[in-house]
Amino acid sequence: MDFELTEEQRAFADTARAFAASEFAPHAAQWDREAIFPREAIARAGELGFCGLYAPERIGGLGLPRLDAALVFEEMAAVDPSTTAFITIHNMATWMLGTWGTDAVCAQWGEHLTAGRKLASYCLTEPGAGSDAGSLKTRADRDGDHYVIHGGKAFISGAGATDVLVLMARTGGAGPSGISAFAVPADAPGIRYGRKEHKMGWNSQPTRTIDFDGVRVPADHRLGEEGEGFRIAMKGLDGGRINIATCSVGAAQGALDAARRYLHERQQFGKPLASFQALQFKLADMATELVAARQMVRLAASKLDAQHPDASTYCAMAKRFATDAGFAVCNDALQLHGGYGYLGDFPLERLVRDARVHQILEGTNEIMRLIVARKLLDGDADLR
């Protein structure tokens, strides 16, 4: 067991840190304030390979292990969790397309997606099917060599600004086994986008509902076999949960760094805040929680890379722990800034708002507990 990063892994992280410092740091506050989707900055991330980090080489992806991808996401999220989280969702959807897509689908979109010239959304949630995603109602009915899609999705990240929708829809009967996955052109006739949602955070990426009214897609746009869609969606989310957990670790690192600086700069009672032991202990606890979260995420990523039978359980545990710990660290860092932490002049309030949603999406933290508890109570999990 080696807890040290390799030279190559450090180089990935250094490249991502430098990229985030030059491309995200000067603009992140404005993107958040004005709800600007930074399409050009994302394309430049694509030029470095960051839009297809673990996508298969077959479509121009780097095919990296999840652990290496996490190192890149963490550095970018320390500066801008919202934009980074969108890039992670794009990576997840691109990996799904490249892993289960037909040659035709891969030829049409693959290299454009991994290069960041085109973007992908992941479309699972519906107004009536959130945590219970297996009950989704959007239908894809076979009509000759096409499928015809009717229904609606909710909370779709990037919707309206992306080029391809990785869509889960029902081709069979009730339950998860009746669901199939598709790659759908985002501008296909019959697709209608809702208004841009007003959100607490994640403002640098649009979130919209999508309606499908008789949308026709060729049968070769199906990903995998009929009835395999829910399994594919969950496979995507195993990695997605590591990614979102990583965005929380990154946000927490950004917040901790800001707090460390501020404790030295700010004076009260004639002394720097750093001299008050209560605040020193707070900082020590924040750093400890952060390192524990980071190690847990890396453990889950390595389990996924090794295709460990309990990888999904580790991913759920890491997502729950790191997103809770990451939010708490961001919030504590805001507290250490006093009233200034609450102002838009410092990044803390943005980091807190951005990190909050990580406890909700890609499966809520209650659903993460459900996944872990089921595994424990079934009695076949060996988590030693």
Ligand SMILES: Cc1cc2nc3c(=O)[nH]c(=O)nc-3n(C[C@H](O)[C@H](O)[C@H](O)COP(=O)(O)OP(=O)(O)OC[C@H]3O[C@@H](n4cnc5c(N)ncnc54)[C@H](O)[C@@H]3O)c2cc1C
């Ligand atoms: C900003 C944002 C972006 C998103 N992006 C995407 C996206 O790109 N693609 C996509 O498909 N989805 C996306 N989502 C949707 C997200 O995954 C869902 O919001 C999430 O899965 C929860 O579903 P829900 O909102 O319907 O809540 P519900 O399922 O209605 O849950 C409400 C509450 O009940 C709890 N609960 C539900 N069932 C149980 C249970 N059995 N036991 C205990 N507690 C339970 C939940 O944890 C939660 O606290 C996004 C959401 C947000 C907010």
